[in-house]
Amino acid sequence: MKKKLTTKFIETRKPDPAKRVDYRDTVVPGLVLRVNKSGTKTFSFHKRINSKMKRLTIGQFGPFSLNDARERARQIHYEVETGRFEQNTGIEIEAKPTLGDVIPDYIEKHAKVHNRDWKRKKALLEKFSTLHGMRIDQIKRADVVKACDTIHKSAPVSANRALAHLKHLMGWCVERGMIEANPIAGMKPRAKEQPRERVLSDDELGVLWAVCDAEGYPFGDCMKLLILSGQRRAEVAEMMWSELDLEKRLWTLPSQRAKNGRQHTVPITDAMLDVLSRVPRFLGSDFVFTTTGKSPISGFGRVKKRLEKALPEGTDPWIIHDLRRTMSTNMAQLGVPQPVTEALLNHKTGVVSGVAAIYNVYSYADEKRKALEQWNERIKKITAPAHDQQVERRNHA
Structure with a gap:
């Protein structure tokens, strides 16, 4: 669109998230301000050269003021009109994208x-x-x-x-041939990251489970399945009924939904089935956890804050992904072999690879079911009412 550009006008332009917008200056013909979807604002010069319309990048607003851009546009226009452009300007006719x-x-x-x-x-x-x-x-x-x-x-x-x-x-x-070489190939990260080691205690798991009980559907039930299955948050939150075989007690996660791009099977234990059996089904919807029937749940930040309020003051920070590490750590304590745990968590190092993977979709099927049942039994003991826990301790005394 045509517009008399001013510095104030440029500074107040908001990006359109759906498309980039060009403003053609009415003061200097050919000068264009492009506001990209990302919010960057770039000056360029548009003119037909040798029967072809060309876009020549001048520079970004900020380093280039409006006056600078107009002066540069006038210079390019003069060089084009006098036939000196290709020899003197130093700007490529076929401008590369920013x-x-x-x-x-x-x-x-x-x-x-x-x-x-x-x-x-x-x-x-x-x-x-x-x-x-x-x-x-x-x-x-x-x-x-x-x-x-x-x-x-x-x-x-x-x-x-x-x-x-x-x-x-x-x-x-x-x-794609836009550049000849990657200028940052081999560049090392700026910050040194410490691997997370947070594992939730039995008491913390018990409190979280109780809050999930009170929370109910959909977030409370979804969090319960996260604890019981050890699968990734998005994979559980976006679970579909068509992925579940309740008769065979099997959840098959398709490759397009799995983080590592491989089909993954998760046994459905009694505890998981108990949660699923109480989940309401939306008519015509395939999503297990949804509030609209048209899309899966999102916004775990809000429910996490409610969960954290129930934990004792001074509790170490935790994230939902720590639930996977908590299950993995407990499985090691229960004597579950590491390859079985890795396969259950669908880590790349824990699944059969290569051609064998094609014929071994149900790798460690029996071992995974036994391991998950052990973990779910432990969750049951952790989350049992205090009276039940006292009786069990007396029975083992």
Whole structure:
């Protein structure tokens, strides 16, 4: 759209999350302000050169003021009109896209196809906002280091994740011929991460179970299945009735829903069946845990806060993923072999690989069922009323 650009107008432009928007300056013909979906604002010059419309990147708003951009646009226009453009300007006629241009393309063509958590990937790539206005072929290692240092100040772990995603994006650009080489290949993460070791105690599990009882459907019941099965949060939250064979007591997680892209089978124990048997079914919906019938539940942050309020003051911080480590640790104490635990958790190191995996979908089927039953029996003892626990202790005295 045509618009007399002003500094105030540019500063107050909000991005449209659905599309990028171009504003054509009415003061200097050919000058265009592009507001990308990511929020970056870039000046460029549009003009027909040798019978073809060209877009020439000038620079990002901020480093380039409106006056700078207009002056540069006038210079390019003069050089084009006088035939001096290709010899003197130093700007390529076929301008390369900026990082801000590439990110939406990468998300649409790659991340949405291959990554279930593509929204998280998009959010992390958008943290490189200082680089969004730079041409993809002009981004240097030093530019990325500086951007990572900025992100690291407020979110050290996010800086590592963002760097990993940017490395992959740059590799994708190499494959598609946008750049010749990945400028950040081999670049090490800025922050050193400590592996999580949090394991919930029996008392903490007992409190959480009681709160889940009070919470009920859908979040309370979903959390119970997370504790009992040890599966990933998204995999349980997005569980579908069509994946469950209640007669054979088997939950088959399809490859497209599993984090590692492999079909996974989880035995359904008596305790898990007890939870599922009380879950209401929405007419015409395949989702087990839903409030609308049209989509699975989300927003675990709210229910987690309610769970944390029930725990004693001073309890160490925990995340839902720690429930998997808690089950794994307890299984080791129960004498379950590590390969069986790994297979039950659907870790890549714990499943049969290669050609054998195709013919061994039910790998460790009996062992997984026995191990899960042992763990669920332990949960039953942990969550039993205090009177029942006292009777059991007297019986073993």
